[in-house]
Amino acid sequence: MPPFILRALANGYRGLLETTLKAHCLCNASHVSVAVPTASLPLAVHLCHCDTCRRTHGSLGLFNAHIPAPTADFATLTAYASSQDVKRYFCSTCGTHMLDYDAKTKEWNISISIVDGPESLWDFREHIYLQDTKDGGLGTWLASVGGKPLKKWAGGAIPDSKSEFGNWEPPTPSTTDVSKSKEDILHASCHCGGASFNIARPTPASRALLPPLATASDDTKWYASNDVCTSCRFSVGSAIVSWAFPTVDRVTLADGSPYRRVFGTLKEYRSSPDVSRTFCGVCGATVAYHVDDRPDLVDVAVGLLEAADGARAESWLEWRVHKLSYEEDAIHHALVGALKDGMKTWSEERKV
Ligand SMILES: [Zn+2]
Ligand SMILES: [Zn+2]
Ligand SMILES: [Zn+2]
Numbered sequence: 557m558p559p560f561i562l563r564a565l566a567n568g569y570r571g572l573l574e575t576t577l578k579a580h581c582l583c584n585a586s587h588v589s590v591a592v593p594t595a596s597l598p599l600a601v602h603l604c605h606c607d608t609c610r611r612t613h614g615s616l617g618l619f620n621a622h623i624p625a626p627t628a629d630f631a632t633l634t635a636y637a638s639s640q641d642v643k644r645y646f647c648s649t650c651g652t653h654m655l656d657y658d659a660k661t662k663e664w665n666i667s668i669s670i671v672d673g674p675e676s677l678w679d680f681r682e683h684i685y686l687q688d689t690k691d692g693g694l695g696t697w698l699a700s701v702g703g704k705p706l707k708k709w710a711g712g713a714i715p716d717s718k719s720e721f722g723n724w725e726p727p728t729p730s731t732t733d734v735s736k737s738k739e740d741i742l743h744a745s746c747h748c749g750g751a752s753f754n755i756a757r758p759t760p761a762s763r764a765l766l767p768p769l770a771t772a773s774d775d776t777k778w779y780a781s782n783d784v785c786t787s788c789r790f791s792v793g794s795a796i797v798s799w800a801f802p803t804v805d806r807v808t809l810a811d812g813s814p815y816r817r818v819f820g821t822l823k824e825y826r827s828s829p830d831v832s833r834t835f836c837g838v839c840g841a842t843v844a845y846h847v848d849d850r851p852d853l854v855d856v857a858v859g860l861l862e863a864a865d866g867a868r869a870e871s872w873l874e875w876r877v878h879k880l881s882y883e884e885d886a887i888h889h890a891l892v893g894a895l896k897d898g899m900k901t902w903s904e905e906r907k908v
C-alpha cells in the first residue's frame with residue numbers, strides 16, 4: 557500500500573482516538589495545542605484558589621485541567637517559577653496565562669478558559685486550596701455548575717476520599733464580620749512583588765469622581781464586579797475576572813508616589829485603541845485596566861488585594877450582585893449561570 561494511504565489511515569484512526577485542543581492568548585502571538593485521548597473527554601477541571609494562583613493571575617480563581625505535554629512556541633511565552641517545582645507560562649506581549657508545569661509531578665495544566673471549543677469539553681469537578689482565601693473567595697458563589705455540586709477542598713484534592721463534598725469548612729459568621737475590620741490601607745501586590753501598591757478608603761471628593769453605576773452605597777467601600785467579557789477572559793486566562801473600582805487619587809505606589817499606569821515590573825498592552833491593560837512582566841499577574849477618557853478611574857484586579865478578612869475583601873469592597881459584566885460574551889454558559897445564581901443566593905442569605 558502506498559505510504560500516503562498508510563499515513564492517511566493512520567491519521568484517521570488516530571483522529572478517532574485523539575482530540576486536539578487549541579488555545580491562544582489575547583494578542584494572538586502565543587498558541588498552544590495539545591492532543592488528548594478522546595476517551596478522556598470531558599476533562600476534569602479544578603478551580604484553584606491558592607494565593608499563588610490569585611497573585612500570579614489577578615483573578616479570584618483559576619480554571620485548570622491536567623493535560624499531556626502540549627505543543628507551544630515557547631519563544632513567545634515568559635516562564636515564571638512560582639515555586640521550586642512549578643513554572644507558569646504567560647504571553648510576553650499581552651500577559652495571558654496559558655500553561656503551568658510541575659517538574660515534581662511532571663504534570664501540565666492548561667487554562668481551560670482560553671481553549672477553543674464547547675463547554676462540554678470540561679467536567680467542572682472541584683475547588684482546591686480554599687483555605688488560602690479565608691472567606692471562601694469565588695468558591696462561595698460557585699457551589700455547583702450545571703446542577704452538579706463541586707467538591708470543596710481546603711487544600712489539594714484528595715482523590716481517594718469518600719467525601720461527597722470535600723473537606724473545606726466555611727468560616728463561621730463571627731469570623732467573617734467584616735464590619736470589625738477598620739484597616740485604612742489595603743495593600744495589593746502581584747506574586748513576585750514587582751508591582752506593589754496601596755489603596756485608601758474613598759473620600760467624598762473621590763466618590764464624586766465615580767460614575768453612579770460604579771459607586772458603592774457604603775461610603776467606606778469601593779464597588780466591585782465579576783466580569784466575564786472576552787478580553788478579560790483572554791487577558792487573564794480565566795473565565796471570571798473580578799475588578800474593584802477605586803479612583804486613581806486614592807491609590808499610591810509602594811514608595812508613596814502617586815499612581816501611574818506603568819510602574820515597577822509592569823508592562824502595558826492595549827487591547828483596544830482606548831484601553832490600557834497592565835500586567836507584571838515577571839510573574840504575569842494582571843494588575844489594572846484603564847480607559848483613556850476616564851483618567852480618574854482605575855480598575856484593579858481583585859486577586860492582588862491582601863484584605864485581612866479574605867480574598868473577596870468585603871471589608872473594602874461592595875460586590876455588584878444583580879449583574880455580571882458582559883454576560884453576553886460568556887462561552888461557558890453553565891458556569892456563568894451558576895455564578896449568577898450563586899451571587900443571588902449569597903446576597904439574599906445576607907439580607908436575612
Ligand atoms: Zn499575547
Ligand atoms: Zn493554585
Ligand atoms: Zn509580578
Ligand SMILES: [Zn+2]
Binds near residue numbers: 786789881882
Ligand atoms: Zn472585561
